[in-house]
Amino acid sequence: MDTSSDEAADRWLQRALSAPPARRSGPGGPALLLVEGAAGTGKTRLASRLVATAVNQSVHSVTVSFSSYGVTVCRPQAAAAPPATGGARARRAAAPASSAATDPRAAQADDPRASDPHAADERALDERATDERPAGPQPAGPQPAHPRTTAPPATDARAAGLSAALAPLLERGERGERFLLVAEDAHRADGAALDLLRRLVDRPPDGLTAVVTYRPEELPEPGLALGRGAHFPACLTVLRLRLAPLDAGQVRALVADGLGESRCPSDLITRIVERSGGVPQVVADVVGLLSESGDGRERFSVRDLDAAGVPPRLAELALGRTAALRERIRPVAWAAAVLDEPVESEELSAVAGLTVEEGRDALVDALRAGVLREDGEGRYGFFVPMAAAAVYGQVPGPVRREMHRRAAAALGRRHPVPWVPLARHRRHGGQVKAWLRAVEHAALQCAAEGDHQAAIDLLERTLSRPTVPLAARARLAPLLAHSAVLGLRSDQTVTVLRQILDEQSLPAAVRGQIRLDLGLLLCNQAVAGMQGWLELQQAVEELQERPLMAARAMAALAMPLLSTVPLERNMYWLERAEKAGADSGNEEAATAVAANRAGTLMYIGDPGAWQVLEQLPRETEDPACRQHVARGLCNAADGALWLGQLGPARELLAEGVELATRSGASYVEQGARGTLLLLDWAEGNWSELPARARAFVAEADTMPGQGVDGRTVLGLMALSRGEWQQATAWLAGEGTRETNGSAVPHVATASGALIRMALVRDDVESAVAEASMAWDRIRDKGVWVWAAELAPWAVDATLRAGRRDTAHGMVLEYEVGLEGRQAPASSAALNWCRALLAEADGDQREAAELYRRAAIRYAGLPRPYATVLATEGAARCRLAAGTDTAAAVAELSSCVEQLTELGAVWDAARIRAELRSHQPSEEQRPRGRPSYGDQLSPREQEVADLAATGLTNREIAATLHLSPRTVEQHVSRARRKLESQSRQSLARTRSPRPE
Known part of the structure; x- marks a missing residue:
């Protein structure tokens, strides 16, 4: 809701009621508030709020609804009226039933609470908390508990009823008593009622405080809330309050409250803001539609919003206003519905098939009828953008088709040409060849502007139609594949591309181009690394006539993260890619290969990665080259993260994201967000991490490869808190435990956590089985720097199983695999593994020293959680050795404090249990058990x-x-x-x- 409007109205009412009535202007004199707002902006809600405030201050009020000519009189009782300082809840409970209570249809028009399931309960509270009297003369005998509404058919009778209802309060006003009059929906008042209101404000009683609400677009006399002839004397304080639409932040709050924050991505909020116009009631109704259609859905999308359709309340209003237009005026409304965007008046007239003069006259009538509105740039569209869809469905088919053709002609004359809407108009106008040409231009335009997701949506819809000719498919499919790699994949993309590749009539080079991007898509976003690897290998063969693209495919095959093939195969393809890039003499090919080389070397811990990174052309003006550089920097940041070089990883990530944003590489930006989650986990920045990780996973629901970072973080955090069912679900679920090599470091990290949980359960057999599989996976790949999160737990499990020689061989293999690599996290893990061997051999002092070295290395990264766990191991061994026991106990106590601060409650509980075994003996403790009563010990x-x-x-x-x-x-x-x-x-x- 618009809190600024609420606050302004509250301040006005407080000033009006703050001083004794006096025949003068200013505080204490008669006052009038004109509340102006379009349908659904919350006028009824605001009026009810003001009545509640008046009741709290023991002020009599009368509410008149001109939608039903219902009258509600409220005389507050001392026992029923809570103090004015009782807060918002108390004021709401004390509010009298307004016209919403007597005519539900009137409430639905403007009150966003009408769609709220709690609103009826609140109104019931309102009725019970007040003492109300019916309008008009009071018969003798007992009075009914609820107000009586009368709606005489004759205008004079209505006016007479209003006069009778107001008479007692007017007498109070003349005697100097303050009272509040609320006149709702003045745009629906007849002439006699408006005349009564005009006479009232012309000679206002001293105690009058009046509120008049109305829709400006439906006033019989535009701009005149009380009609012609209204006179506001000098003694009357007059204020006009315009209820503005909700801004983006308010819409987000309203949608998140109704659907849940994690279920509402930013693009959905943006779309709701655009389509609802920020009208509170429309937003509330949209939330209701989504909620009804999305039971069990983890996340809503823009497609869900489009599929939900127009809320019935808005559709009825739009169709009713359009139907009320004269027949010769109606084509202007139809044309606005066909265009579905604000346009200049000349274009609107042209699409409607009217001359300039005819179009101008029709537009004026449509504006006065509230069907169309003018925006801040002098363009015209529906009063709520979403309403256009309701009217569009009622435009006769032949008329609609002709209007689309006229719209296409009008848009084709713009500079620059808006290809996306032009393609839509040509398709609905039946201009097939022109439509496909426009789609191609639109996709190129979107890609050039960095809006790859818009290009994907457009191309998917087009290519999914089997009637699209083969030649057009050959032109459009590569555009879809290229945008899918750089944007955020849709569910349909892989299916559509595979269907196109099955068409053997396509030239080999075209299939190779499509297959290249499909392979990248499968590797990067779909967690199908080996499938992607095979597609890329085949693409190299098909791209012999296009050496530049072949070089890109080879460079992708060089990335070790994308498959489980041995590292030697990656390095083979890296050599071929470098030669192909050098031979091509093409800047983009050379940049793509250099970016992949930087990422490859960083992922494996090769010290030469830093020199390659320095040579990347960061200042290039070529957008394609800039995208490759951004990708190379972000991949290098991800590689540095797994090495344990956290500070450099943050710097590379910031630089890569900045370039990705400038070049419109959405996929690179999304991947960087995942790397940032893992960085924050490693550095102990846990305060808001679970919520961010859950939102990230939800956004990546169609891209398992993107969500793996979030799932890994959530699993590790759940483990540290003892939430093992959740930890297992996150770490062993879809997308995290893939064995096809799409995320080998993630799989190794998940295995380490699963081994740890099995050991705590004393399930050594499962722990050893997991450790053996995970170790074989790392051995097959040959990238030992990725075992930093696995090695200590795998070695521990092997030792617990009594396989000391095997564990020793694992540590030696790990040590050899790290030779020549810059991987501080693995160096710390290697010391941890050596400590485990020494501890198993009974050399507690040596084990304590090795744990201490590991803790020092972790602290320097910094990795606070790992530092605490290594410190715990050192203290445990010192206690077992019986040396410096007091210092070891102090270290364990410090570990408990640090873990509690992080939120690792399970780990903190473990160490507290260890500490208790070193508490004073029974002889040293005070006698008796402490009594905790009803409190937990x-x-x-x-x-x-x-x-x-x-x-x-x-x-x-x-x-x-x-x-x-x-x-x-x-x-x-x-x-x-x-x-x-x-x-x-x-x-x-x-x-x-x-x-």
Whole structure:
């Protein structure tokens, strides 16, 4: 809602009611507020708010609705009226029933609460909280509890009824008592009623405070709320308040409140703002339509909005206003519906088939009827943009077709030509060849402007039609494939491209061009690395006549992240790509190869990556080259992240995103967001990370490869909090545990976390099986720097299984694989692995020293969570060695504090359990057990925290070094003290933690 309008109206009413009535202007004198707002902008809601304020101040009020000629009189009672300072909730509860209570149809026209399921309850509260009297003369005997509404058929009778209803309050006003008159929907008042209002404001009683609401577009006399002849004397304070549409932020808040923040991407909000015009009621109705059609849907899209159609309330209003136009005027409204965008008056007349003079006269009538409106640039369109679709459906078919042809002719004369809408008009006008030419121009225009998603949507719709000729498909399909790689993939894209590739009649070079982009799409966005790899290999063969594109395909085959093939195969293709790029003499080909070389070397920890990065042509003016540089920088940032070079990764990421934004590479920007999530996880920036990661995953619902970063972060955070069911779902679910090589570092990281959970459950067999598969995967690929998040847990599981020699061989293999690589995270992990070997051999002092070295390396990255876990290992070994016990206990206490601050409640509970084993002995403790009464003991609170995350009693017992029976007793006592019906509801007792 528009809070600024609410505040302005509240200030006006407070000033009007703040001083005793006096026959003078200014505070205390009679006052009039004219509330102007289009249909659905919240006039009824604002009027009800003002009545509630008056009731709280013990001011009598009368509300007149000219939609139904219903009258509601409210006399506040001392017992029913809460203090004026009672806040918004108290004022709402004390508000009297307005015309909305007597005529629901009137409320729906302007009150956004009409679509709110709680609104009826609020209005019921309103009626119970006030003492109301019916309008007109009061019969003898008991009075009804609710207001009585009369609607005499004759105008004079209506005016007489209003006069009778106002008479008692006018007498109070003449006696110097303040009262409030609310006249709603003045645009629907008849002549006699308007005359009554004019006489009232011409000679206002001293105590009059009046509010008049109206739709300016439906006034019989434009601009005159009370009609002709209204006179505002000097003693009357007059204020006009215009209710403005909601801005983008207010629309976002309203939509998020109705659908959920995570279900509303930015492009959907932008589209709702555009189509609703910011009208509150329309936004509320759109939210209702989406909510009804999207049960169980994780995220809504612009396509969902388009499929939902026009809200019935808006459709009825638009069709009613259009039907009321004279027949010769109606083509102007139809033309506006066909165009579906604000246009100049000359274009509107041309599409309507009218002369300039005829079009001008028709436009004036359509504006006065509220069908069309003028924007700030002198263009004309529907009063709410979305309303055009409702009217469009009622335009006769032959008329609609002819209007589309005239619209195409009009748009073709613009400079520059708006190809996207022109293509739409040519298609609906039946101009097939011209339509396909316009589609091609439109796709090129969108791609040049960096709006690849718009190009994808247009081309998909076009190519999905089987009637499109083969020659046109050969021209359009490569455009779709290219935009799909740079934009955000749609579900249909892969299917459409595969169908086109199946058409063997296409030239080999065309198929190769399409296959190149399809392969990149499968590798990057679809988590189908090996499928993409095979497509790229075939593309190289088909692109022999196009060496520049062949070089791009070879460069893609060189990227180690995209497949599970051994690193040697990637390096083979890198050499071929470099030779092809050098031989071509083409700047774009050379830049593409250089960008892939930089990413490849960074991913494998080759020190030469930094020199290649320095040589990338960052200052190039060529848009295509700029996109390749942006991709190379962001890939290098992602590679640096996995190496543990977090500071340089942030710098590269910022530079790459800036270039990607300038060049319109949406996919590169989206991928950078995922890398940033992992960076924040590694650096301990967890406060808002889960919400960001969930939103990221939801946005990538059609691109599993994009969402893998978010799923990995969510899984790791769930593990640290003891939410193991969620952790398993995120880490072992679709898109994260793919074995086709599309995200080898992610798979290794997920395996490390799954091994850790299995070890805590004492499921050593599952832990070893997972460790063996994960280790083989890394060995087959040959990129050992990607094992930093896997190696310590895989070695630990192997040792727990009693396979000391195997574990020693794993550590040696890891060490050899890291030779010559710059990978500080792996260096820290290698020290951790060596510490595990020493600890298993019983050399606790050596193990403690190796853990300490690992912690120091992690702290320098910085990796606070990993630092704490390594520090915990060092302290544990020092305690086992019996050396410097006090310092080790202090270190563990510090670890608990740091983990609690991060929000890693499960890890904090583990270490607290370790600390308890080093508490003073029973002889040193005070005698007796402390009594906690109805409060949870520290141990019960600890168990409740872990139970609320979903851990079983056995898992909690393993974490806290207790027996399952003891855990069961603690859970039972905690539920009894908290009167809890389930383990999950114990979460309400947990201390706040970062979300």
